[in-house]
Amino acid sequence: MSHYFTNNEDLAHENIAIKFTLLGEEYNLKSDLGVFSKRSLDDGTRLLLETIAKADLGKSILDVGCGVGPIGLILAHLDSERYVTMCDVNLRALDLAKTNAKNLGVESRVEIVSSDVYRSINSTFDTIVSNPPIRAGKAVTYRIYDEAQSHLNDGGKLIIVIRKQQGAPSVYTHLSSLFSKVEYLESHKGYKVIIAYK
Numbered sequence: 001m002s003h004y005f006t007n008n009e010d011l012a013h014e015n016i017a018i019k020f021t022l023l024g025e026e027y028n029l030k031s032d033l034g035v036f037s038k039r040s041l042d043d044g045t046r047l048l049l050e051t052i053a054k055a056d057l058g059k060s061i062l063d064v065g066c067g068v069g070p071i072g073l074i075l076a077h078l079d080s081e082r083y084v085t086m087c088d089v090n091l092r093a094l095d096l097a098k099t100n101a102k103n104l105g106v107e108s109r110v111e112i113v114s115s116d117v118y119r120s121i122n123s124t125f126d127t128i129v130s131n132p133p134i135r136a137g138k139a140v141t142y143r144i145y146d147e148a149q150s151h152l153n154d155g156g157k158l159i160i161v162i163r164k165q166q167g168a169p170s171v172y173t174h175l176s177s178l179f180s181k182v183e184y185l186e187s188h189k190g191y192k193v194i195i196a197y198k
Helices: 043-052 070-078 091-104 138-146 168-178
Strands: 016-022 025-031 060-064 083-088 110-114 125-130 152-163 181-188 191-197
Touching: 016 043, 025 070, 025 091, 043 070, 043 152, 043 181, 043 191, 060 070, 070 083, 070 091, 070 110, 070 125, 083 091, 091 110, 138 152, 138 168, 152 168, 168 181, 168 191
Parallel strands: 060 083, 060 125, 083 110, 125 152
Antiparallel strands: 016 025, 152 191, 181 191
16 A cells, blocks of 8 residues: 555556635645645645744745645745745655646745655754654654754744644653743644744
């Protein structure tokens, strides 16, 4: 069985369009089989974007586990001062993210990188955002939390969205052991947006 956090070159293709309205704007992203939330904008991503899209995130942003790109691309689209690096292990998703970046007109302000969490990331950022790939397991998702500080500028922040039933309270406790300040920014339908400050 194929998962969105793996690469399966034998997987069939399907030309899928994800159409949605967010913060008063309409979006149409290209998608395919074998990627996360392939047919719609998932509720966690929507909540994360509605919560932070117009906030002060600084000028350099890293989207970890970007999939086909909704978080990073919309953050770039809504503020021309932002430069967004986006990474994922799923090569099919990254190809779609590049197409979506071009279609949104933000390709000059995004860098799309194949990376296992931070392995190919050598820069530091004002903000790291992630809708963590929960099904990839704790060994992967906790690396996103544990290694974030070394990829954040001083005063930078990690912002994630996670469902309560997928471990939001324990992740909050874990982040509190790593960062100087941790807060819940928003909650909806069991999803929690958590911010941690370096």
